[in-house]
Amino acid sequence: xxxxxxxxxxxxxxxxxxxxxxxxxxxxxxxxxxxxxxxxxxxxxxxxxxxxxxxxxxxxxxxxxxxxxxxxxxxxxxxxxxxxxxxxxxxxxxxxxxxxxxxxxxxxxxxxxxxxxxxxxxxxxxxxxxxxxxxxxxxxxxxxxxxxxxxxxxxxxxxxxxxxxxxxxxxxxxxxxxxxxxxxxxxxxxxxxxxxxxxxxxxxxxxxxxxxxxxxxxxxxxxxxxxxxxxxxxxxxxxxxxxxxxxxxxxxxxxxxxxxxxxxxxxxxxxxxxxxxxxxxxxxxxxxxxxxxxxxxxxxxxxxxxxxxxxxxxxxxxxxxxxxxxxxxxxxxxxxxxxxxxxxxxxxxxxxxxxxxxxxxxxxxxxxxxxxxxxxxxxxxxxxxxxxxxxxxxxxxxxxxxxxxxxxxxxxxxxxxxxxxxxxxxxxxxxxxxxxxxxxxxxxxxxxxxxxxxxxxxxxxxxxxxxxxxxxxxxxxxxxxxxxxxxxxxxxxxxxxxxxxxxxxxxxxxxxxxxxxxxxxxxxxxxxxxxxxxxxxxxxxxxxxxxxxxxxxxxxxxxxxxxxxxxxxxxxxxxxxxxxxxxxxxxxxxxxxxxxxxxxxxxxxxxxxxxxxxxxxxxxxxxxxxxxxxxxxxxxxxxxxxxxxxxxxxxxxxxxxxxxxxxxxxxxxxxxxxxxxxxxxxxxxxxxxxxxxxxxxxxxxxxxxxxxxxxxxxxxxxxxxxxxxxxxxxxxxxxxxxxxxxxxxxxxxxxxxxxxxxxxxxxxxxxxxxxxxxxxxxxxxxxxxxxxxxxxxxxxxxxxxxxxxxxxxxxxxxxxxxxxxxxxxxxxxxxxxxxxxxxxxxxxxxxxxxxxxxxxxxxxxxxxxxxxxxxxxxxxxxxxxxx
Numbered sequence: 001x002x003x004x005x006x007x008x009x010x011x012x013x014x015x016x017x018x019x020x021x022x023x024x025x026x027x028x029x030x031x032x033x034x035x036x037x038x039x040x041x042x043x044x045x046x047x048x049x050x051x052x053x054x055x056x057x058x059x060x061x062x063x064x065x066x067x068x069x070x071x072x073x074x075x076x077x078x079x080x081x082x083x084x085x086x087x088x089x090x091x092x093x094x095x096x097x098x099x100x101x102x103x104x105x106x107x108x109x110x111x112x113x114x115x116x117x118x119x120x121x122x123x124x125x126x127x128x129x130x131x132x133x134x135x136x137x138x139x140x141x142x143x144x145x146x147x148x149x150x151x152x153x154x155x156x157x158x159x160x161x162x163x164x165x166x167x168x169x170x171x172x173x174x175x176x177x178x179x180x181x182x183x184x185x186x187x188x189x190x191x192x193x194x195x196x197x198x199x200x201x202x203x204x205x206x207x208x209x210x211x212x213x214x215x216x217x218x219x220x221x222x223x224x225x226x227x228x229x230x231x232x233x234x235x236x237x238x239x240x241x242x243x244x245x246x247x248x249x250x251x252x253x254x255x256x257x258x259x260x261x262x263x264x265x266x267x268x269x270x271x272x273x274x275x276x277x278x279x280x281x282x283x284x285x286x287x288x289x290x291x292x293x294x295x296x297x298x299x300x301x302x303x304x305x306x307x308x309x310x311x312x313x314x315x316x317x318x319x320x321x322x323x324x325x326x327x328x329x330x331x332x333x334x335x336x337x338x339x340x341x342x343x344x345x346x347x348x349x350x351x352x353x354x355x356x357x358x359x360x361x362x363x364x365x366x367x368x369x370x371x372x373x374x375x376x377x378x379x380x381x382x383x384x385x386x387x388x389x390x391x392x393x394x395x396x397x398x399x400x401x402x403x404x405x406x407x408x409x410x411x412x413x414x415x416x417x418x419x420x421x422x423x424x425x426x427x428x429x430x431x432x433x434x435x436x437x438x439x440x441x442x443x444x445x446x447x448x449x450x451x452x453x454x455x456x457x458x459x460x461x462x463x464x465x466x467x468x469x470x471x472x473x474x475x476x477x478x479x480x481x482x483x484x485x486x487x488x489x490x491x492x493x494x495x496x497x498x499x500x501x502x503x504x505x506x507x508x509x510x511x512x513x514x515x516x517x518x519x520x521x522x523x524x525x526x527x528x529x530x531x532x533x534x535x536x537x538x539x540x541x542x543x544x545x546x547x548x549x550x551x552x553x554x555x556x557x558x559x560x561x562x563x564x565x566x567x568x569x570x571x572x573x574x575x576x577x578x579x580x581x582x583x584x585x586x587x588x589x590x591x592x593x594x595x596x597x598x599x600x601x602x603x604x605x606x607x608x609x610x611x612x613x614x615x616x617x618x619x620x621x622x623x624x625x626x627x628x629x630x631x632x633x634x635x636x637x638x639x640x641x642x643x644x645x646x647x648x649x650x651x652x653x654x655x656x657x658x659x660x661x662x663x664x665x666x667x668x669x670x671x672x673x674x675x676x677x678x679x680x681x682x683x684x685x686x687x688x689x690x691x692x693x694x695x696x697x698x699x700x701x702x703x704x705x706x707x708x709x710x711x712x713x714x715x716x717x718x719x720x721x722x723x724x725x726x727x728x729x730x731x732x733x734x735x736x737x738x739x740x741x742x743x744x745x746x747x748x749x750x751x752x753x754x755x756x757x758x759x760x761x762x763x764x765x766x767x768x769x770x771x772x773x774x775x776x777x778x779x780x781x782x783x784x785x786x787x788x789x790x791x792x793x794x795x796x797x798x799x800x801x802x803x804x805x806x807x808x809x810x811x812x813x814x815x816x817x818x819x820x821x822x823x824x825x826x827x828x829x830x831x832x833x834x835x836x837x838x839x840x841x842x843x844x845x846x847x848x849x850x851x852x853x854x855x856x857x858x859x860x861x862x863x864x865x866x867x868x869x870x871x872x873x874x875x876x877x878x879x880x881x882x883x
Contacts, residue, residue, distance in 0.1 A: 566808020
């Protein structure tokens with residue numbers, strides 16, 4: 001359509017007014033943050049019906065989506081007919097499933113969306129986004145390659161291939177995986193910005209591959225691909241008892257580059273017998289022990305063009321295809337994040353040179369150094385100093401956590417490891433040539449790419465530091481899998497820790513992709529009888545499975561993720577695993593009582609050193625097991641209702657009644673006292689609704705009194721702690737919950753904060769009041785389990801709550817509950833619909849609350865000391881009430 005400018009003044013005014021109306025209308029609503037399967041522009045989507053999500057931005061209050069349009073094609077232009085075009089009424093904007101023609105493998109698809117709101121405004125089409133489908137098994141033409149002979153060297157082998165590009169490239173895609181870890185280079189440059197690929201999965205069941213758009217990486221003419229392999233979790237030391245080669249004894253590479261030229265022809269560059277291999281400068285590399293790098297053995301230009309191979313480059317060995325199922329990467333990659341400058345260099349009383357970075361973190365140190373050839377610099381890592389101020393590594397057990405760099409003496413180099421990571425605040429430097437300066441060292445935090453979603457602050461600086469510690473405990477232990485700790489010879493995916501912390505994790509960071517990936521391994525490593533291992537991926541024994549509170553990860557995390565993100569697909573994918581776990585418990589239960597087998601119980605509960613008066617809070621393990629039997633059955637029942645599995649709803653409803661009846665009969669007196677008179681016993685019975693309703697309040701009174709009897713201290717361990725304050729708040733003891741949270745003496749959440757912690761400790765008294773340490777063989781200073789209090793802080797102090805009946809914060813409950821002499825608090829959460837905010841102050845007897853609700857969502861607001869409910873739509877709101 002052709003437009004001409006108006007020739008009269010009146011016409012010009014009308015034109016300007018018309019333009020203004022169009023522009024302001026266009027600005028009233030827009031869509032952004034488009035994702036596919038929780039990821040932005042993913043390159044390895046295996047799902048046949050990928051799900052699309054978007055967020056709506058509108059400054060108009062009470063805005064909801066009335067309809068949406070999605071169009072999808074195999075080009076970035078939709079001028080031609082789209083492959084799929086849907087125009088649908090409704091407010092669905094999260095995980096909308098594709099239902100068009102069958103998608104082809106290894107194909108890039110482009111899509112965009114626009115929406116219409118309930119006020120009649122229509123957005124512009126969103127910017128075009130894309131996703132790429134993964135490879136089918138038959139699409140792989142590459143061969144597994146490895147070093148010749150037995151892979152017995154500790155060194156990381158190099159692999160390389162030269163090839164020529166004779167035409168102009170339209171697109172080029174690399175598909176890469178390895179048995180072990182890999183780092184890929186094209187023409188001298190590292191490919192991608194992530195580390196520890198292909199990630200850690202249940203390798204015996206499935207192995208991930210990564211996809212890279214390498215269109216701009218190749219030159220017309222000569223090109224070189226180079227890859228370094230490391231031991232990683234596959235072949236290196238992992239688990240206990242100095243265990244090596246758990247998954248296999250041979251590192252191997254599988255690489256396939258598919259090139260499409262502008263003339264329509266295609267070419268594939270594969271790993272095959274044309275590749276060559278040699279050893280490089282990485283002499284050894286292991287997760288626990290660190291890396292040794294000899295710069296004198298660097299092969300200049302080995303990964304670039306015009307390199308001349310010498311006799312040291314040998315032919316590769318071709319391996320038969322393994323039994324692993326190759327799958328596209330579904331979770332976030334691991335990459336570098338925050339950097340920390342060295343704060344202080346000092347000599348310890350023992351005369352060692354130590355550097356303090358001020359934060360316990362996970363990653364490594366980048367070191368700048370120049371010196372005589374052969375100079376060996378050793379960097380050792382520790383979380384804490386001992387009472388005397390010396391470097392302390394006894395709690396690392398057998399893990400060396402040590403990187404060694406051998407200089408070649410030609411120029412200043414920057415060293416950092418390739419296939420290992422450390423947990424540390426302090427480093428000890430040995431062998432550095434000349435004077436060590438602060439600018440020579442930079443600490444880099446490395447963890448899975450998860451956007452920060454939550455913010456939480458209060459008027460109490462100690463609580464703010466606690467929140468900081470919770471977040472950094474999560475960062476340090478979310479390195480591809482949710483580990484228990486990141487420093488000693490363990491670093492395993494302990495299931496009990498993960499289930500305890502999952503709901504808190506979903507407040508702090510965007511974790512659906514992270515947990516979706518890991519839950520696949522929970523299912524894969526689940527035993528045939530339904531029992532769930534203590535750790536996932538399982539690198540210990542099949543005998544090490546079936547503990548209450550640990551195996552229940554199979555039911556708890558899928559439900560938590562569904563509530564937090566509205567992802568019904570997680571329940572669908574995990575339902576079989578959930579059901580197998582509950583059925584396993586039923587198979588070993590007698591008369592509906594789970595009173596057999598090994599259980600960790602309330603791990604690391606309060607146990608004073610001299611327990612002459614019986615102060616230790618010992619909770620019967622079978623009593624705990626029964627509560628989690630009920631809880632897992634309830635989670636399964638919830639999932640069955642969501643998924644419309646009516647027969648299972650009936651079956652497990654009946655089972656749940658029997659479990660609760662058996663619990664009461666076995667563990668409660670007629671007067672309501674529990675067999676184990678501990679905080680954890682009452683917390684779990686009340687949290688999971690095992691007691692008759694008319695007996696619950698008196699049980700809560702006993703719990704509150706128990707807390708008072710311990711001088712307002714908690715005595716709970718890994719299983720009781722996540723629910724302790726929740727139960728107290730639910731049954732009218734908000735004051736006791738705050739007293740516990742703000743308790744500064746041991747045992748409490750703030751005791752480690754007062755002792756200088758920058759992460760969450762494994763033990764309540766990892767460092768004792770006299771400065772000495774707890775037992776060294778189990779004393780991590782970066783363990784996130786006790787950080788589960790974060791869930792309560794967001795829900796009760798900030799007052800931001802999901803509503804499970806309308807999950808994913810489609811419906812929000814804003815219900816802050818002030819206490820503990822706090823005068824202000826602010827919480828913020830980036831949900832799948834947008835940003836939710838709840839910020840309050842108390843001054844001069846007036847409570848003021850500011851609330852933000854994202855478009856296409858709604859909220860119920862309940863002010864403190866007021867049972868009145870205020871229903872609101874999207875927008876910004878201010879409330880005041882006397883307090």
